[in-house]
Amino acid sequence: MPINYYIFLAVALFCIGVAGVLTRRNAIIIFMCIELMLNAVNLLLVAFSKMHYKALAANQPDAGINGQIFVFFIMVVAAAEVSVGLAIIVMMYRNTHSIDVNFLNRLKH
Amino acid sequence: MSITQILFWILSIMAILGALMVVVSKSPVYSVLWLIMVFFAISGHYILLNAQFLAIVNLIVYAGAIMVLFLFVIMLMNLNADTEPQKNKWLKIAGVIAGGALLLVFVGALKNADLKSQIAEVNHGDIGLIHNLGLALFNDYVIPFEISSVLFLSAMVGAVVIGKKE
Known part of the structure; x- marks a missing residue:
């Protein structure tokens, strides 16, 4: 597949995630949209790693493997982030009895 | 059209449709289920690119662990009802316009980029x-x-x- 298609697919997924973060006010759905954006970036990294493999495989047999290792580490960080973030959402629900992010404007007053 | 191209288009349509439904659907539980579909589609893309380890890790970590965590939080706190009384529809429209403008900028910047000759190799190569x-x-x-x-x-x-x- 030409790399163009993967770039446009990942850009579309990323922009849907951005629009979701901007439009929705439910904190859990905002979190899910962030996961969507991370996955779009992961897909693009894997596509680029295979592109480099295709271009350079004649000289070095493991060209492009760094991209896939990087995707692995992004998944690790995303898992850690989700566990802490969901704990924060649970605590926020306990304090305000809502997960609407518009209620979180106490620092304004 | 070869079989990999057909699979690519099917998986892409699945991913984008699922992503749209994550944003659009009212109930958070449905959003989680659509997001799981997006993860399956992206795992299919990984398999198509012969990145089998990442495909399995994506399914196990994201669809298996993280989404179950989301479902646990939603169900423990009984957030299944629509908790989003919409007061300001202009905010929604502005968000959609901002996302669309970002998409437009990316597409405009990448449309004429000289990438036609670069091929991402599908179903070959063993680095994955x-x-x-x-x-x-x-x-x-x-x-x-x-x-x-x-x-x-x-x-x-x-x-x-x-x-x-x-």
Whole structure:
């Protein structure tokens, strides 16, 4: 597949995630949209790693493997982030009895 | 049209449709289920690119662990009802316009980029197999791997400290 298609697919997924973060006010759905954006970036990294493999495989047999290792580490960080973030959402629900992010404007007053 | 191209288009349509439904659907539970569909579609893309280790890890970590965590939180806090009384529709329209403008900028910037000759190799190449990734992970990247275990430990402690009752 030409790399163009993967770039446009990942850009579309990323922009849907951005629009979701901007439009929705439910904190859990905002979190899910962030996961969507991370996955779009992961897909693009894997596509680029295979592109480099295709271009350079004649000289070095493991060209492009760094991209896939990087995707692995992004998944690790995303898992850690989700566990802490969901704990924060649970605590926020306990304090305000809502997960609407518009209620979180106490620092304004 | 070869079979890989047909699979590519099917998986792409699945991913984009699922992503749209994540944003659009009212109930958070439906959003989680659509997001799981997006993850399956992206795993299919990984398999198409012959990145089999990442496909399986994506399914296990995202669809298996993270989404179950989301479902647990939604169901424990009984957030199934639509908790989003919409007051300001202009905010929604502005968000959609902002996302669309970002998409427009990306597409406009990349439309004329000279990438036509670059091919992402599908269903060939063995850098995505667990043998090669494991060799790279435990030879060149063993320090980041160990540091990520420390990150997990601190995230676990942080989640417990934040989530426990006063």
